[in-house]
Amino acid sequence: MKEFLRTKGFKMTPQRELIFRSFFEMEQHVSVDELYDKVRSIDRSIGYSTVWRNLKLICRVGLAQEVSMGDGITRYDRLTRVPHGHLFCLGCKKVIEFNADQIVGVLAQTAVENDFSNKGFKVEVQGFCAECRAKGAVDSFETESVS
Amino acid sequence: MKEFLRTKGFKMTPQRELIFRSFFEMEQHVSVDELYDKVRSIDRSIGYSTVWRNLKLICRVGLAQEVSMGDGITRYDRLTRVPHGHLFCLGCKKVIEFNADQIVGVLAQTAVENDFSNKGFKVEVQGFCAECRAKGAVDSFETESVS
């Protein structure tokens, strides 16, 4: 990883190493706060902005992408595994990943047809998971009034 | 529209009528600011929060959805036409819509497989449009340093 970053003009530091390692060890779709908490539990001296900047860096070098599901929080989605989409539960905010191989093919074709270079994609389905439907979260959501 | 809202427990007002009408007359993917400016050009007395609240209402009743492409601005995507995805140019921020019938089929199937109710979807491809590639925007983007 140090060498990987070096070729892109970035340096390695103890903080960066911890942040990167923690990010790739954590569950998918962490927020800045979540990663900050995790990193803080290991090294209390690391600043919030350092965590934030390193998440941006991880995206910059192509290892993750920012995703926003609708609550105002930016999450970071690792791109180191198979192409995937997200099922986002409007009730409990849980995210389920699904394989997107088939869709990726369609999108690649679409990009070509529109003379667009394809640098990445996001596919999200919003709905309610089985548990939330069982709890009746659907109804409370739909009849909720505007603030 | 007045009757449609009434059945959902909302009232019609002159401001709301103007905001709704303007929204559906404008181009796709307007921001709060853009709609506010438009509405303001017709009625200077309408407040920002009224515009904001009514955009939320339009989403609430299922006529639009919020989308965020990566710049920090929430845009409102009408759902009154055919299902579509977005090609988002990382250079000029332009959005091109494409038909998503094929993908919708896949997503519906995916939702069923995961015991998920399907309330909506978002499909976005990030890349560079032909013009931005011609201008070399791709390179300047990729070599841009982290702040």
Place this chain on the structure above:
DNA sequence: AGTGAAAATGAAAATCGTTTTCATTTAGAC
């Protein structure tokens, strides 16, 4: 038409995640 309860409005302030600033420290190329 009149009345009352609930909803809507407008202005201003609050909120809160994100981003920048700046002084200082550190990495790593030479």
Place this chain on the structure above:
DNA sequence: GTCTAAATGAAAACGATTTTCATTTTCACT
């Protein structure tokens, strides 16, 4: 070892979104 650019941490700035609150308006029901 030295030097320069990059990285860090704390704090402040930023800015879009959301809420508050006093007032006005809609509309269901007399």
